[in-house]
Amino acid sequence: MKIVAATIEEYISKVPEERKQAFIGLYETVSRSLPSGFVPMMSYGMVGFVVPHEVYPDGYHCNPALPLPFINLANQKNFIALYHMGLYANPELMKWFVSAYAETISTKLDMGKSCIRFKRPHQIPFVLIGQLVSKLTPQDWIEIYEKMKSPPN
DSSP: OOOOOOSHHHHHHSSSSSHHHHHHHHHHHHHHHOOOOOOOEEEETTTEEEEOTTTTTTOOOBTSSSSSSEEEEEEESEEEEEEHHHHOOOOHHHHHHHHHHHHHHOOOOOOOOSSEEEEGGGGHHHHHHHHTTOOOOOOHHHHHHHHHHHHOO
């Protein structure tokens, strides 16, 4: 279920009622917990948090006209998704999150490379998500991203 929206507010208004409070809670948790410097905006048709061009002029290597993406939130057909690019790019962060999730939530973690899927909105671990998103500053993310996109010598 793709939501077409021009603004974050419009996107949130179109989230189905049974998920809206959880989605708002996730958005507010991320907004409140991210280190300063990330900017909320629509990104790839989702609610996003990016490193703006003012901070990282190169932008995203796949399309330099776009700012560097970091976190996206989306309402999908069967779940709410949190895409955290730092998890994909930073093995230590991934290890910490998988371990902390297992200690926090009794259900199995449903996750891809950077996508955390929440099929049960009432079980979103907001405190843990706040801790996760607070761990990388924009500068940290830029350094990890630059290493990741550059081939080893």
